[in-house]
Amino acid sequence: MPLHVKVNGLALKKGYNLLISGLDFTILPGEALSLTGENGVGKTTLLRTLAGFVPPHAGTIAFSHNGQPLENEDAQARYIHLLGHHDALSPSRTVAQELDFQAGYLGGNGSRAVDALKLRPLLDLETRYLSAGQKRRLSCARLLMASRPLWLLDEPMAPLDADHRALIGELMRDHLKDGGMLIAAVHDPLPFETRTLRLTRPTLAEREAAVV
Amino acid sequence: MTRPSPIIALIKRDLGLALTRGGGPLLGIGFYLTLMAMIPLSLGPDQAVLTRIAPGLTWLCLALSSLLSLERLFERDFDDGVFDVLRLGPLPLEAIAGLKCLSQWLGTGLVLSLATPVVMIILGAAPQTALMALLSALLGSLSFAFIGGIGAALSLGTRKGGVLMALLVLPFYVPPVIFGAGLMQAVQTHGSPWQALAFLAAYALFALALAPVAMGAALKSALS
Numbered sequence: 001m002p003l004h005v006k007v008n009g010l011a012l013k014k015g016y017n018l019l020i021s022g023l024d025f026t027i028l029p030g031e032a033l034s035l036t037g038e039n040g041v042g043k044t045t046l047l048r049t050l051a052g053f054v055p056p057h058a059g060t061i062a063f064s065h066n067g068q069p070l071e072n073e074d075a076q077a078r079y080i081h082l083l084g085h086h087d088a089l090s091p092s093r094t095v096a097q098e099l100d101f102q103a104g105y106l107g108g109n110g111s112r113a114v115d116a117l118k119l120r121p122l123l124d125l126e127t128r129y130l131s132a133g134q135k136r137r138l139s140c141a142r143l144l145m146a147s148r149p150l151w152l153l154d155e156p157m158a159p160l161d162a163d164h165r166a167l168i169g170e171l172m173r174d175h176l177k178d179g180g181m182l183i184a185a186v187h188d189p190l191p192f193e194t195r196t197l198r199l200t201r202p203t204l205a206e207r208e209a210a211v212v
Numbered sequence: 213m214t215r216p217s218p219i220i221a222l223i224k225r226d227l228g229l230a231l232t233r234g235g236g237p238l239l240g241i242g243f244y245l246t247l248m249a250m251i252p253l254s255l256g257p258d259q260a261v262l263t264r265i266a267p268g269l270t271w272l273c274l275a276l277s278s279l280l281s282l283e284r285l286f287e288r289d290f291d292d293g294v295f296d297v298l299r300l301g302p303l304p305l306e307a308i309a310g311l312k313c314l315s316q317w318l319g320t321g322l323v324l325s326l327a328t329p330v331v332m333i334i335l336g337a338a339p340q341t342a343l344m345a346l347l348s349a350l351l352g353s354l355s356f357a358f359i360g361g362i363g364a365a366l367s368l369g370t371r372k373g374g375v376l377m378a379l380l381v382l383p384f385y386v387p388p389v390i391f392g393a394g395l396m397q398a399v400q401t402h403g404s405p406w407q408a409l410a411f412l413a414a415y416a417l418f419a420l421a422l423a424p425v426a427m428g429a430a431l432k433s434a435l436s
Binding site: 051052053054055074077078080081082084085086087088089090091092093097100101102104105106107142 | 217218220221222224225228229232233288289291292293294296297298299300301302304435436
């Protein structure tokens with residue numbers, strides 16, 4: 001069993017505001033988990049916490065690889081891709097430059113991703129000239145360049161057209177088939193069967209107890 | 213095909229950005245030369261006075277010009293979300309911050325240092341002092357870049373953090389200015405420059421050692 005993530009009694013805070021409390025789940029290779037819930041419930045914060053960017057308010061997130069626990073965030077980071085709200089692109093650099101940099105930095109080869117995501121006609125454009133959907137496709141390229149088991153995706157499909165939604169859906173399915181796992185915050189369901197985790201706001205009493 | 217290491221990839225990207233975005237080093241150089249040109253206009257063209265104050269004023273102008281590009285050091289990548297990718301890469305945040313400062317220095321500080329002997333000679337310093345001026349400016353601008361990086365990391369996320377950053381950073385620009393100007397004074401009066409140069413180098417090493425740790429901590433809190 002390569003990678004295994006277990007979340008236990010997780011509570012998240014943003015400022016003084018308690019977002020999620022008492023969250024438990026486990027995710028195993030080949031599994032996909034959809035996070036749903038109303039705006040502001042904490043889907044993005046949960047993904048960023050799993051990526052190790054935000055410390056949890058309470059509870060634990062345990063990563064283990066082949067039964068060995070991964071202790072620190074730097075070790076965990078090697079196993080994670082996060083696709084956030086922002087596409088992580090510098091507006092003044094060309095698509096080819098961004099792909100080169102990401103391939104060199106994360107380790108991997110860009111050419112397979114370029115073909116899979118049909119980015120070849122865009123290579124010479126500066127990223128500021130791309131549409132929202134093209135930017136999203138470009139940022140998906142790093143998922144394919146550097147192979148990592150856990151994908152954390154924040155509204156991955158939102159700016160894409162129908163054809164490209166199908167394409168990205170296909171890539172996600174391939175990833176799961178290869179034993180990868182993904183956790184995606186979504187409003188529209190993904191184009192394949194996933195487990196769904198519906199996030200709800202904590203009760204007023206819990207929120208007040210967490211203010212102290 | 214050999215793959216470039218993540219360190220090379222990051223320096224290549226940041227150096228490219230430092231050289232192109234917002235006018236790149238031209239902005240700093242333009243500011244530097246304009247400040248320098250205003251000095252004889254405000255003080256009068258008396259050669260004896262200018263020669264005496266040339267080193268001190270050049271160092272002051274160098275410190276102020278080094279401040280200019282600092283605001284953009286982390287802010288663009290912060291706004292674009294590029295830090296999300298950088299943090300999930302193979303380098304710790306401290307190393308990322310240090311490499312960004314190094315690229316910034318290669319892109320602007322180095323160019324400002326190369327202009328420093330020219331500026332000093334135009335203001336009336338003796339041409340024989342050029343080599344020492346260049347050497348000290350290299351060390352000084354390196355300290356400015358790394359100490360400045362701490363200010364940039366601390367003021368990250370505050371809108372219009374530029375003035376706050378200048379207030380945070382300028383007091384720590386004082387030692388290199390003192391050592392640098394003192395060194396040039398010593399060179400002009402044929403004293404020994406080595407003591408001041410050693411202090412300047414020590415301060416640069418201090419900045420190189422301390423700044424990545426401080427920037428890493430500041431970035432971690434700004435990015436959470």
